[in-house]
Amino acid sequence: MQRIHFETEHNLFRDAFRAFLGKEVLPHQDAWEEAGVVDRGVWLKAGEQGFLLPWADEAYGGAGLKDFRYEQIMCEELARINEPGFMIPLHSALCGPYIAEYGNAEQKARFLPGIIRGETILAVAMTEPSAGSDLAGMRSTAVDKGDHWLLNGSKVFISNGLLADLVIVAAKTDPSNPHAMGLFLVERGMPGFERGRNLKKLGMKSQDTAELFFNDVRVPKENLLGDAKGGFYYLMNMLAQERLTNACGAVAGAEAALQATLDYVRERKAFGRPVAHFQNTRFKLAEMRTQIDVAQVFTDRCVMDHNQKKLSPEVAAEAKLFTTELLGKVVDEGVQLHGGWGYMWEYPICRMYANARIQRIFAGTSEIMKEIISRGMKL
Ligand SMILES: Cc1cc2nc3c(=O)[nH]c(=O)nc-3n(C[C@H](O)[C@H](O)[C@H](O)COP(=O)(O)OP(=O)(O)OC[C@H]3O[C@@H](n4cnc5c(N)ncnc54)[C@H](O)[C@@H]3O)c2cc1C
Known part of the structure; x- marks a missing residue:
């Protein structure tokens, strides 16, 4: 059936993205599947060609294309070649928007350029071993220590879990209110932030789905996204x-x-x-x-x-x-x-x-x- 909502510029974008996948992804799919993770280099190449967060403002290095049809095209083309591990949609349409929507000016300036270039790979960590559908049941906590938040807990099934350089972590911030949650920007290398296994799965073999552990991680105050209870x-x-x-x-x-x-x-x-x-x-x-x-x-x-x-x-x-x-x-x-x-x-x-x-x-x-x-x- 003829689709009617794409214009010439979308078709050109699709051609360019399809060519990119043909050159930079298709030849590596078997190797990535074997490794259980995609090569970091492909993220940089995608960034170079403007395929990461094309909707982001030009001030940060984006193309300012605030039109979800571009994200749709990337989802479609990745599905067409059946590539489950190189999760551009997770990075571009799921995680990136949290920072653009709820981040302050300083956070956007600090993180968005690297995210758009593919240097900073993103993940979002909500699910815990005992809480998935019922997010209010999560046990991870972040306690206000004045000049920082003290983060403790563990997450499971986190996509991009091994590759991620910046993880948006949900944690409870008020023991008396199960819905009071903050979203914390946890960076690679923060002491107490550890990664677990690359989980063996039925499918999505090239995707690094992992466990994450947070043991007394001192998250700087400036790494809280938005309101501490609004997560x-x-x-x-x-x-x-x-x-x-x-x-x-x-x-x-x-x-x-x-x-x-x-x-x-x-x-x-x-x-x-x-x-x-x-x-x-x-x-x-x-x-x-x-x-x-x-x-x-x-x-x-x-x-x-x-x-x-x-x-x-x-x-x-x-x-x-x-x-x-x-x-x-x-x-x-x-x-x-x-x-x-x-x-x-x-x-x-x-x-x-x-x-x-x-x-x-x-x-x-x-x-x-x-x-x-x-x-x-x-x-
Ligand atoms: C490969 C993979 C990648 C993932 N990536 C991420 C990620 O990047 N970040 C992240 O945070 N999470 C991620 N997840 C977690 C995923 O979102 C959860 O697994 C999902 O939300 C279900 O939660 P659960 O596994 O705890 O199942 P449960 O919530 O325990 O559900 C078990 C069963 O109970 C049913 N059930 C639960 N509540 C109800 C209800 N109220 N009414 C009727 N039935 C109900 C469910 O439908 C299901 O059939 C990923 C999971 C996988 C497997």
Whole structure:
């Protein structure tokens, strides 16, 4: 289906980003997967070419492109080549905006230029071993010690956990109020900030998802983002954009899985004819085509609404719920239509299947999306 919300400049940006991925990412994917982490150098190259935080003000080195379609294009192109480890969207559309939105002038001037150049890789650390969906249940604390905050606690499942130079860490700041939370900018090398294992996962093999530990970390006062008790609100506020990012990648991932499956069933023969010719195959593919087209139109509309600051948390949750569930269905049926070869890592559909599973869990599970949507229905 023809998409109508991209203009010439977006198409040029897509061509440039696709060429960048072809040169700097595709040749390294197997090695990164083996290493469990992408090469730091690719972040610098992405920065050089203006692909990190293109929305940021020119004063900091950004391009001032305040248009979420550019972020959407990067999510789509990364999904198209099935690269889960080089998380530009996490850096550019999730973490960077916290600093731009809630940072003060000094923090923006100090951090944004390095972030835009790819020298300072970002992560956000909310989840703890005993608190994921229920963020108010987190146990990490930051105590006001006058000239600094004393941070203690641990985080788990943190994307970019090993590579990150600057981690936005959520911690409780008032024992009497479970929603009083601060966001602290914890820098590589701060004494007491330790990294744990690169966690072994079902998919996303090139992504360094890690545990982080904070033992009496003295975080300078100037590294607190915004209000010391406002972190919970900041997190909730930013999650709509995060979920839209997931939706953009999920529809593109579903499209990539459909294309990989189409290629396969046209070639593969059974009972003397291509698998594509069986009615079951054609019907399954027709269902996928229809659902992806519908999901794409909805997602594109959400992107345009977000550009106008009109995307509600409920609709962002609908987008994440629908597209990530669809992605799960498409990759599953894609594997089925590949037969045994679909279970082999050497086939893209196998990796897509493994990578897709997390989409229904992180950035809020499907169940939490349903809670948000139903809350909006005032049930
Ligand atoms: C690969 C990966 C990368 C990640 N990256 C990051 C990151 O960079 N930063 C970060 O902070 N976190 C990250 N996460 C954490 C992720 O966001 C959480 O795993 C997710 O929010 C779910 O939390 P949980 O794992 O504690 O599950 P739980 O909250 O324990 O949920 C377990 C089950 O209970 C269900 N459930 C929970 N509450 C309700 C409810 N109210 N109603 C109905 N059902 C409910 C859930 O839907 C789920 O099915 C990552 C996780 C993974 C696996």
